[in-house]
Amino acid sequence: MEPIGIAVIGCGSISGVHLQAISKIESAKLLAVVDIDKSLAEKSAQLYGCTAYTDYHEVLQREDIEVVHICTGHYLHAPMAVDALKAGKHVLTEKPMAESDAAARIMLEAAETHPDVQLGVIFQNRYNPASVMMKKYVDSGELGRLICLKGMVTWFRDPDYYETEWKGKWATEGGGVLINQAIHTLDLMQWLGGEVASIKGSISTDSLEGVIEVEDTAHAHLEFQSGATGIFYATNSYKTNSPVELELIFEKGMIQLKGEHLYLEQDGTLSLLSEPTASHLDAKSYWGLSHGAQIEDFYVHVREGRLFWLNGPEGYKAFKLVMDIYESSRTGKRITYREPAVRN
Numbered sequence: 486m487e488p489i490g491i492a493v494i495g496c497g498s499i500s501g502v503h504l505q506a507i508s509k510i511e512s513a514k515l516l517a518v519v520d521i522d523k524s525l526a527e528k529s530a531q532l533y534g535c536t537a538y539t540d541y542h543e544v545l546q547r548e549d550i551e552v553v554h555i556c557t558g559h560y561l562h563a564p565m566a567v568d569a570l571k572a573g574k575h576v577l578t579e580k581p582m583a584e585s586d587a588a589a590r591i592m593l594e595a596a597e598t599h600p601d602v603q604l605g606v607i608f609q610n611r612y613n614p615a616s617v618m619m620k621k622y623v624d625s626g627e628l629g630r631l632i633c634l635k636g637m638v639t640w641f642r643d644p645d646y647y648e649t650e651w652k653g654k655w656a657t658e659g660g661g662v663l664i665n666q667a668i669h670t671l672d673l674m675q676w677l678g679g680e681v682a683s684i685k686g687s688i689s690t691d692s693l694e695g696v697i698e699v700e701d702t703a704h705a706h707l708e709f710q711s712g713a714t715g716i717f718y719a720t721n722s723y724k725t726n727s728p729v730e731l732e733l734i735f736e737k738g739m740i741q742l743k744g745e746h747l748y749l750e751q752d753g754t755l756s757l758l759s760e761p762t763a764s765h766l767d768a769k770s771y772w773g774l775s776h777g778a779q780i781e782d783f784y785v786h787v788r789e790g791r792l793f794w795l796n797g798p799e800g801y802k803a804f805k806l807v808m809d810i811y812e813s814s815r816t817g818k819r820i821t822y823r824e825p826a827v828r829n
């Protein structure tokens with residue numbers, strides 16, 4: 486069987502993780518990379534043995550390209566995804582779906598009107614062994630009812646990080662720590678905690694005032710439809726990238742994640758369930774190690790013609806929570822969902 490033809494749009498920071506992962510997947514062949522910065526496109530093309538482009542529209546015309554990865558700034562995800570879906574390409578976009586709710590909905594609509602191709606959203610941390618293990622504990626009911634969850638992201642981004650054309654601005658990034666960094670943790674919280682019933686939160690710019698328009702700090706209180714409560718805090722104003730912390734308290738035990746260390750407390754005994762595994766990708770540790778697993782899973786679904794589980798509606802869930810924290814912060818009001826925030 487011919488390998489699946491792949492193109493990657495955007496050859497910036499995250500692209501190396503995608504390119505390395507693709508190069509290790511036998512069922513796929515990287516055919517093209519695109520960046521408006523010609524030297525970046527050419528560097529990646531040389532490294533991975535494919536053709537460099539500066540205009541993604543040219544790549545969309547190539548019949549041998551079936552899957553397009555979107556690795557550009559947030560404001561470019563929706564227009565690129567819509568163009569690619571219309572051109573009959575499967576799309577795997579980096580998180581978050583878009584920079585605004587309107588743009589994300591346009592993507593969802595485009596995916597719905599082109600059911601012959603798939604839209605996948607990168608949330609690689611759902612593939613971490615520790616995340617998979619936590620999900621199994623929740624679903625099995627072994628520890629009884631989930632009572633509450635806590636998510637903490639205390640990271641560091643200095644002014645230099647925001648020296649790009651799109652970061653730190655509402656119009657192009659769509660927000661700060663919430664939409665860019667902590668969306669992964671909110672995603673795990675809603676994946677593990679289930680449908681959210683209401684959320685109240687607020688944002689502030691504590692350490693990067695005058696450097697960025699967007700927030701560097703946020704917190705939220707979530708009520709889940711199951712009756713569980715969630716507490717969430719995120720900041721880019723710490724001095725280091727501490728391991729992300731997630732805590733799930735059940736009737737009959739507790740699970741604590743610290744980075745990739747997963748602990749279980751049951752019957753008064755604390756045990757280590759999972760530890761970090763060696764990285765096979767040249768990635769920053771706080772990005773996690775699971776891009777390769779998600780990318781390969783997406784290709785398997787594309788090849789077999791099965792609907793990918795981390796699709797548009799699924800990727801929209803954490804995005805919607807981010808949008809709702811912004812709205813709650815603006816209005817000072819709790820946002821209540823009378824029906825599911827998003828349907829699959």
Ligand SMILES: NC(=O)c1ccc[n+]([C@@H]2O[C@H](COP(=O)([O-])OP(=O)(O)OC[C@H]3O[C@@H](n4cnc5c(N)ncnc54)[C@H](O)[C@@H]3O)[C@@H](O)[C@H]2O)c1
Pocket residue numbers: 494495496497498499500519520521522525539540541555556557558559561579580581607609649665771772773
């Ligand atoms: N999943 C993760 O853990 C993770 C980690 C880091 C970044 N990301 C996401 O990856 C995406 C990219 O982030 P980044 O840090 O790599 O950004 P970046 O700014 O480093 O790279 C973006 C690249 O897109 C290129 N570009 C801009 N306009 C283009 C166009 N019209 N056509 C082709 N290329 C164009 C830029 O020249 C740049 O090289 C974002 O959505 C970000 O949130 C995800």
